[in-house]
Amino acid sequence: MIVPRPIGPRVVRAAILAAASVLLLAYVLAPVAWLLSSSLQTEREIVSIPPHWIPDHPTAQNFRAIFATGLGLAQPSPNGADPASGGFIPSVAGNLLPAMGNSFIVATAVVILNLLIGVPAAYAIAKIRFRGRGVALYAILATRVIPDIALVVPFFLVVRKLGLLDNLASLIITYLAITVPFSVFVLASFFEQMPDDLDRAARVDGCSRLQVLLRVFLPLARPALVAISLFAFLASWNEFLLALMFTQTAASQTLPIIVAGITSDFTVSFSFLNAAGVLAVLPPVALAVIFERYIVSGLTAGAVKG
């Protein structure tokens, strides 16, 4: 939208916009930049006062340590070694890569299940008139009001009873509760925008409902599919509370759990801590920035109806 501005010189407007942009950029980026800067400093440099905003001698030693131990090429430093000595590798370093792998497995599985479950359901809700359609919509909306923390107790008891504690399956299944309703919502509002006649034309042309979905709607829904895949992936990658409850060992712990553990571990150096943070931040941020367009349109679609 272009706001007509007959009054006020353009220069003032440009200056205000530039100042506001810089301010916003600083607000958004400064904390992350500091996280990154800290991750590239040595333990000696990071405890300097005042802080070195830009590292004097940027080093990737933390990341090297994470990858080396994660791949079994190096061992953590022995107990009692001095973290400030340089080349110190905390004992949890080796857990980060496997945890990343766990996060990736969980997030990918959740995305696939979201697509398998969400796409048909969204199509049915958007294009088929059936008894109980209103109920289905309300049920989906209602799930958004339920705090995830209210689900923790029953989830825990069931997961324990099923013997799925410390098993990635428990995360994959429970993450469906926090992702599927939103996916259905976004997709259904996308499908609703597509003309009903397209659906009718395909059916007259010889498609069953499932074929209409697969041959006509799916190819057209690519932006929405990208959006919900990203949402499901990010939500699973970032989830903390449920993972905290259900996972107990490095076998099933996801990245947020290992990172949280490092955060409260006083033996881990500050720079290593920040390197772990960067590792957790990098994949979701890269996805978000690359697919910004899809995410914004997806969020918008989900919101307009919500």
Add this chain to the structure above:
Amino acid sequence: MARIRFQSVTKRYANGATAVAGLDLDIADQEFLVLLGPSGCGKSTTLNMIAGLEEISEGVLLFDDQIVNNVPAHKRDVAMVFQSYALYPHMTVFENIAFGLRMRRVGEADLRMRVMQAADKLEITHLLERRPSQLSGGQRQRVALGRAMVREPAVFLMDEPLSNLDASLRISMRAQIRHLHTQMRSTFVYVTHDQAEALTLADRIVVMKDGTIQQIGTPDEIYESPTNVFVASFLGSPTINLLEGALERENGAACFKRGTLTIPLPALQGGARNIVLGLRPEDVGTPGDGPQLHGVVDTAMPSGADQFLGVLVDDAMLFLRVGKDVRVRAGEAISFGLNPERLHVFDRETGRSLRGAA
């Protein structure tokens, strides 16, 4: 080939609204039937029930002798052209036309041949590799026709297919659709709200209103002998003039009375009552032996071939069509001759025609 029969078919929506009530309709094989009516009259619902896109709440729908109530759309031998064209945006024109054949597992060679033939007939061969978004409205319309044509369906359905075209294209497409019908030997069911389209295309017209059939007949029957006020006023452009008045008997002969106006209606049976007299704009002639109409010209509007006059008769404004040679100006008195045979008479309470048995 298919004969389509509706037997007391009712369509109710989940919200309780009745779209079509107690529909009885027998569409002959290879007939060109037009469903005509204002929006919301149930004509599209009727078409969708034939297609299998809407379920039937009550009654029976038969294709030939087979009940098809529960046959889903994709298993009926039906093709359809939509007002919005509904072309698949992600497919080329070729693939759009071929889609229905692919779904029916037609072999590649046969498929190619049929698509090319259809494209050739519709003169869209040069567009086959384009996407729908790169086509004009008229071109899209042809692709939509082609998509239905290649299927060589038993039943060919069209839902306001010409409504989105501009006026001149619409006229030429009418001829093309009529031509298509003679070639295809399918049963055509065509939905429109445009009475001119219905009159040009149809073997028979079904006029609908509020989910019920008002009249079924050939275009001539519908135009010449409307069974009620609604049908009379829905067809014809400009619309029929309707005069409210009373049917009275003078010396045993029926006549229409309204203020100073008296028009004899010799053939009419029945006693005195309130009636509505219908006079089509073109049904006036030069004053002759028969009954006459006297009025004052209010406006004169030349319209190409002829002219329209707004004439104040008694206290009613009539809209009449006369030849260009009639030279009148606003404010002048004018007289017309009427042919009592061509006057339409309706009961004012029921709206039904009082002509003959109809």
Add this chain to the structure above:
Amino acid sequence: MAIRAVSHDERSAFGLLAGLVAVLMAVTAFPILYSLWISLFAVNLRRPLRMPFVGLDNYIAVLSSPAFWESAGRTALFSAMAVAAVLVIATLVAVLLDQEFPGRRVLSACLLIPWAIPSVANGLMWKWIYDANYGALNGLLLQLGFINSAMIWLGDANRTLPLIANAFIWKEVPLAAILLLVTLKSIPSDLYAAAAVDGAPAFRRFVAITLPALRPGFLLVALYEAMMAIRHFDLFFLLTEGGPGGASDVVAWRIYVETFRNLSFGTGAAMSYILALATLLMSYALIRSMAEKL
């Protein structure tokens, strides 16, 4: 010809919906009912064999505990601060991004960064920024001369909640701004043109046209952010663990402690239920009060 009870369309619909129904049943409806059931028993994992039915005792215990009400007060305070700040900042951001200027696209892409960051990384990042010894906040304020000596930030009971709220706000502003931007874009531009022709200065136009038009967006954002804030757990776990001295002991944290540290599942479930109902009531009240003003 009888009409079938379930139509062809409905059969297809139910088939397509089967997965969703299964998911909603298994991971939403069932847990909710199960937790209602649990909340009526004295379930304690320390005494797994005894599980006496206690009716509403868990609820009565929770609601009559002054500590719970103090937590509820902190949750309310935290949520109020967070929602208010998010609304203000997001409005400014949305108005900025509604303008056409070079670099706008880059800016809106960067805006998604806080939204995408895992809450754990967000907690780690702010914990490091707030660090009393080497943190960036102390460093910056000392360099700029705003303070003379390093402060203990999270360790100060009076500052804990606002500082946690700040971390929460930073992460929530992007989504809120995007939602408000959508509302802004839907304002017809001739409204502004008409006001400009009438000679209304920019600020008047903002107050007279933009703010009222944003109301539905405000409602949506306030509702969503309030729900997020009320249930928020991650930052409390990562930054302070309810401390110092209970200064950040909010309801969500209390549920966690009650359930997983005291292993008292009955009261934990009861508290969860109270929180869920409170969220529902709050949503309803917010919708009612905002809808009336529309």
